[in-house]
Amino acid sequence: MSIPDAPPYPEEFAERYRAAGWWRGETFGGMLRDRAAEHPDRIAIVDPAGGRRWTYGELDLLADRLAAGLLARGIEKGDRVVVQLPNTAEFFSTIFALFRIGALPVFALPAHRETEIRYFCEFTQAVAYVVPGRHGGFDYRDLAASVRAQVPTLRHVFVADAVPAPAEANASLVLPETLPDAEARPVRFEALADTEARPVPFEALADVEADPVPIPDPPTPSDLAFLQLSGGSTGVPKLIPRTHDDYIYSLRGSNELCAVDETSVYLVALPAAHNFPLSSPGSLGALYAGARVVLAPQPSPDAAFPLIEAEGVTITGLVPPLALVWTEAAPSTPYDLSSLEVLLVGGAKFSEEAARRVKPALGCTLQQVFGMAEGLVNYTRLDDPYETIVTTQGRPISPDDEIRIVDDEDEDLPLGASGHLLTRGPYTIRGYWRAPEHNARSFTPDGFYRTGDIVRLTVTGHLVVEGRAKDQINRGGEKIAAEEVENHILAHPSVHDANVVAEPDPYLGERTCAYVILRAGADPLKPAAVKKFVRERGLAAYKVPDRVEFVASFPQTGVGKISKKDLRATSARPHRIPQ
Numbered sequence: 053m054s055i056p057d058a059p060p061y062p063e064e065f066a067e068r069y070r071a072a073g074w075w076r077g078e079t080f081g082g083m084l085r086d087r088a089a090e091h092p093d094r095i096a097i098v099d100p101a102g103g104r105r106w107t108y109g110e111l112d113l114l115a116d117r118l119a120a121g122l123l124a125r126g127i128e129k130g131d132r133v134v135v136q137l138p139n140t141a142e143f144f145s146t147i148f149a150l151f152r153i154g155a156l157p158v159f160a161l162p163a164h165r166e167t168e169i170r171y172f173c174e175f176t177q178a179v180a181y182v183v184p185g186r187h188g189g190f191d192y193r194d195l196a197a198s199v200r201a202q203v204p205t206l207r208h209v210f211v212a213d214a215v216p217a218p219a220e221a222n223a224s225l226v227l228p229e230t231l232p233d234a235e236a237r238p239v240r241f242e243a244l245a246d247t248e249a250r251p252v253p254f255e256a257l258a259d260v261e262a263d264p265v266p267i268p269d270p271p272t273p274s275d276l277a278f279l280q281l282s283g284g285s286t287g288v289p290k291l292i293p294r295t296h297d298d299y300i301y302s303l304r305g306s307n308e309l310c311a312v313d314e315t316s317v318y319l320v321a322l323p324a325a326h327n328f329p330l331s332s333p334g335s336l337g338a339l340y341a342g343a344r345v346v347l348a349p350q351p352s353p354d355a356a357f358p359l360i361e362a363e364g365v366t367i368t369g370l371v372p373p374l375a376l377v378w379t380e381a382a383p384s385t386p387y388d389l390s391s392l393e394v395l396l397v398g399g400a401k402f403s404e405e406a407a408r409r410v411k412p413a414l415g416c417t418l419q420q421v422f423g424m425a426e427g428l429v430n431y432t433r434l435d436d437p438y439e440t441i442v443t444t445q446g447r448p449i450s451p452d453d454e455i456r457i458v459d460d461e462d463e464d465l466p467l468g469a470s471g472h473l474l475t476r477g478p479y480t481i482r483g484y485w486r487a488p489e490h491n492a493r494s495f496t497p498d499g500f501y502r503t504g505d506i507v508r509l510t511v512t513g514h515l516v517v518e519g520r521a522k523d524q525i526n527r528g529g530e531k532i533a534a535e536e537v538e539n540h541i542l543a544h545p546s547v548h549d550a551n552v553v554a555e556p557d558p559y560l561g562e563r564t565c566a567y568v569i570l571r572a573g574a575d576p577l578k579p580a581a582v583k584k585f586v587r588e589r590g591l592a593a594y595k596v597p598d599r600v601e602f603v604a605s606f607p608q609t610g611v612g613k614i615s616k617k618d619l620r621a622t623s624a625r626p627h628r629i630p631q
């Protein structure tokens with residue numbers, strides 16, 4: 053018997069979720085079509101940096117045109133396409149075009165670099181990769197050229213770049229966006245493509261548009277819509293398969309709890325591809341409601357506050373460190389932020405003290421959100437008592453979200469006790485994509501996802517996040533798998549062993565510290581050299597350890613295993629390990 057790429061919901065559960073009205077047989081392609089039919093002239097996407105305001109009718113037509121162009125290039129239902137776009141309008145035309153034909157976007161973040169992108173492309177056997185041209189001082193075409201030369205399945209690179217600004221045209225590597233044939237390729241690209249991989253020219257995304265055609269085999273509501281990235285705690289990130297039906301239910305449920313309707317204006321302040329600003333209720337929730345989505349190029353008050361005033365933003369979502377920056381900046385800003393009704397804060401624990409600053413500084417309602425790309429999302433309710441809003445991380449979206457809080461032996465704990473959070477429900481996956489062995493550990497036999505979070509339940513049914521059992525660092529909402537970074541440090545010829553743990557940071561909540569044992573006789577290394585080594589291995593900058601400390605040995609547990617708990621405790625105190 054073959055193992056499916058994505059473990060399906062058992063039929064009895066699927067039936068229950070349909071009967072309860074959670075799964076309504078919708079798809080993303082159909083949802084945009086419906087909204088465009090209902091109100092074609094309403095603004096859907098505002099991309100101030102790109103100077104674009106697309107109506108629902110325009111977004112719908114663009115998705116059709118791009119879908120036709122992608123089909124013409126041989127991209128088909130089920131194909132994987134790595135999408136690494138910043139907060140631009142093209143992010144939306146691209147993903148809706150892919151949704152329409154049933155190809156699966158793989159949501160990379162702009163911060164990802166060669167190691168991560170190569171892995172996503174290789175592991176998913178992606179046929180295409182969509183990049184911005186130059187963005188944030190980085191030329192993604194260089195990255196694309198290198199990855200394409202190494203991944204044989206990658207047949208297409210689409211560059212979602214408006215005509216480059218004159219100042220940038222000189223600064224960037226001179227790679228024309230449409231390369232007609234191999235001869236025309238610049239020297240540097242020739243060198244990169246000088247492998248067995250078949251070189252294929254880049255294409256400007258705008259050139260992909262064609263006259264709309266009927267979609268040969270459109271996706272059904274129970275088909276996969278995309279692959280989202282897990283925060284992960286293993287050497288390589290796991291991919292999260294989400295269906296149209298399950299994800300759209302989480303949007304509808306979120307809209308209801310966050311009071312998003314067609315009059316709302318949602319600001320995408322965090323990177324658009326992250327699950328939180330995508331779905332809680334996020335840009336896709338807003339589009340589902342027929343609301344307006346405004347894209348901030350940066351989440352800083354400098355970039356976001358003028359947009360709040362200009363567009364009358366009513367709701368947005370931030371990770372805790374940014375929420376703190378906003379509360380500090382708001383009292384003295386010249387911009388009018390009074391349109392803001394709801395600020396969602398999640399991705400990492402928001403301390404009670406910080407939570408109490410939101411209302412006085414920003415004048416809006418705080419809504420805590422404790423969610424995960426695997427599924428389960430909890431919100432404090434807008435009408436919860438103030439004390440509940442500032443002291444808990446909310447309760448699940450759905451009456452059919454099942455929650456268990458268990459001890460190390462999977463035994464249920466009494467109400468109020470802290471333990472491992474397990475969950476199952478109508479928008480929580482039953483397994484990662486193509487990862488049967490890992491799934492056997494991350495899911496119980498009866499399908500509960502082991503979140504790796506330590507929580508307790510209050511008498512009102514709200515969850516309080518108390519800690520984490522997974523080997524991960526939550527760096528201000530950005531998740532770092534310790535093992536992934538350790539493996540990169542271990543590749544250094546002078547390193548004998550490495551352990552990466554979280555240590556407290558007043559701004560980020562947690563930052564990373566790498567404890568490193570050098571090889572006997574190896575030349576001494578400076579911490580900066582370890583950081584540089586990791587960076588140069590092509591890892592997203594947020595994964596580079598904040599601090600590196602050289603030690604002679606690691607603390608051990610009673611059974612001779614390395615005790616990360618003790619390392620963390622050491623990190624939390626002074627910067628030295630007891631020898």
Ligand code: J2J
Binds near residue numbers: 399400401504
């Ligand atoms: C403590 N830890 C939290 C919170 C997430 C909405 C909001 C966030 C995410 C997200 C998301 C937390 N307090 N309020 O996908 O739709 C930690 C937990 C959790 C992990 C999931 C969404 N909110 N966390 O952060 O997949 O450890 O999703 O298991 O990136 O973040 O991370 P991620």
